[in-house]
Amino acid sequence: MSFDYSSHSHRRYNPLTRAWILCSPHRNQRPWQGQKEKVNQEDRPHYDSQCYLCPGNKRAHGDINPNYTSTFCFMNDFAAVQDDQPSSTSDDEQDDLLRIQGVRGECHVICFSPRHDLTMAEMTTDDIVKIIYQWIKCYRDMASKDFIRYVQIFENKGQAMGCSNPHPHGQLWCLERTPVEPQREFDSLIAYREIHHGHCLLCDYAKREIKEQTRIVVENDTFLCVVPFWAVWPFEVLLLPKDHVTCLPQLSSRQIDDLADALRRITCRYDNLFQCPFPYSMGIHQAPVRQNHDYAHLHFHFYPPLLRSATIRKFLVGFEMLAEPQRDLTPEQAANQLRACSEIHYKQQHQ
């Protein structure tokens, strides 16, 4: 009997985070008697008078949203970081066991459009281009504030991913310090560059995936979307420019169009996979603001929780929290399933 990676248990290594993932392909047949997710199949209205993100409505602290017609960005009413706090003394940072440091910052919310019901999966490429320009504007605005070092752009979609308002929106948390995950990736990118005579890990990885083909889900001239070799979530994808680009403002207008195309196609395939609004957390990793940062390679991570249907998710709990992330199907199998999905949204197909 020889080792077969599509059925025998194995670990894969994530060179970006330098951590292993346990993969158990034979385990996907396990019956499920635990928690079922709620699926929201009802059609939402274009406008909801109770929604604090819809145009013209009142927000938590009394501000009234303008009658916006495209994207709309505002300061988060319950920000996790604030700019009006003192900078902390550094004394406590000397402590080996109880180490602490202050963090100033700003949190912003970006509504993707005035429409209460329009997710990225059902938007046109032109709509998505507007979101990308809004991200670029926000990133640039932050670069002008000298206490901001890193801008984390992300979207939580769906109740299963802790989203508390269904009006499609993303967030920006802008921080005085580079957070753990991007810092870990930067360290890996820098180390790879040193060992590999100036090569970029993600440029090399994109080439490798194009050669292997098996994990590609969406591709166009300048962007590539794969289920990464080291995916943790069942249908996790990594979306990145084929050429070296350090941050959103560096994208050419052609690359921006291609990015919008790739975002539309992958989110549409996601919805079609289980014929439901596919929940996920999505986030952008790019260079810290105002740094000498040629080592960074812009990319998007999508972390969707669903495993086998609209109601059965993967729980990353006990073993995963205490020991190592674990997955039940191979990234190649997941890519196959996503490749089999249409790029026309199921709601449009049924019309």
Next chain:
Amino acid sequence: MSFDYSSHSHRRYNPLTRAWILCSPHRNQRPWQGQKEKVNQEDRPHYDSQCYLCPGNKRAHGDINPNYTSTFCFMNDFAAVQDDQPSSTSDDEQDDLLRIQGVRGECHVICFSPRHDLTMAEMTTDDIVKIIYQWIKCYRDMASKDFIRYVQIFENKGQAMGCSNPHPHGQLWCLERTPVEPQREFDSLIAYREIHHGHCLLCDYAKREIKEQTRIVVENDTFLCVVPFWAVWPFEVLLLPKDHVTCLPQLSSRQIDDLADALRRITCRYDNLFQCPFPYSMGIHQAPVRQNHDYAHLHFHFYPPLLRSATIRKFLVGFEMLAEPQRDLTPEQAANQLRACSEIHYKQQHQ
């Protein structure tokens, strides 16, 4: 205005995992309109004929459970790792980008008692002592199998933590390779020991917490349970022996009694906090089997998801997955709340 760690945003450093956590104490007042957890307040029967873990019942692959009267351990019917697969070739480990290795192992399930309805929170200390002896037996049994290197013992409790059967039970995943999390902790313990002239990080940390008092929740002669300075989950606790003990089999019978006492008291306080069966993932970190492992210091992590009530949980999603774990109340505030809870279970109080 001077910096105040109980209201200003800050980061704390976890010396075991060498990662930071963002803490935003002012943010706990945020209204919640997202997903609400289901609370199961109904009294379960002592025995459920449909439960594949109850005594005398049939399991997924046809095996019949014995009429067990104490704990009961069996091989997981849907194991994530198996012993009957070939060992993998190591060729692929040389690849910088697509690195992969085979993992053999065994997965076991431990029913905590024949009772379908009896969680640790409502057990007597004597009942819990039996579970500890079962863990010790399992760990010892694994040490005799030469392909097993690490034994991860854990419990997922509650549907919110992916538990698919409410009959109280835990698991053991026994692996050919030490997984990411324990390996990271071992590396930290070893490094600390070198810098600090042979001192153990967790021995020093326990002393420090006893001196500070503010984060202690449960304490007896030989065990200490704190909300760690670097807790990620709102009511996360760390339970550890005050003296240096590398693994469960090293515990004296007095320490085993104290461990059972601490487990009963912390799980009972958990249930009392929001008057519900408190969900969590719990796991034991200890020395790998058969190694020269004096650097390891046995400890238990409890990761419970609830934040503000039986139905409102903390979601570690977008920012947390992409950037850095974030919490809304300080560990000291969480310890205060847990200290205010009774050690008599709410169901017994109402009788």
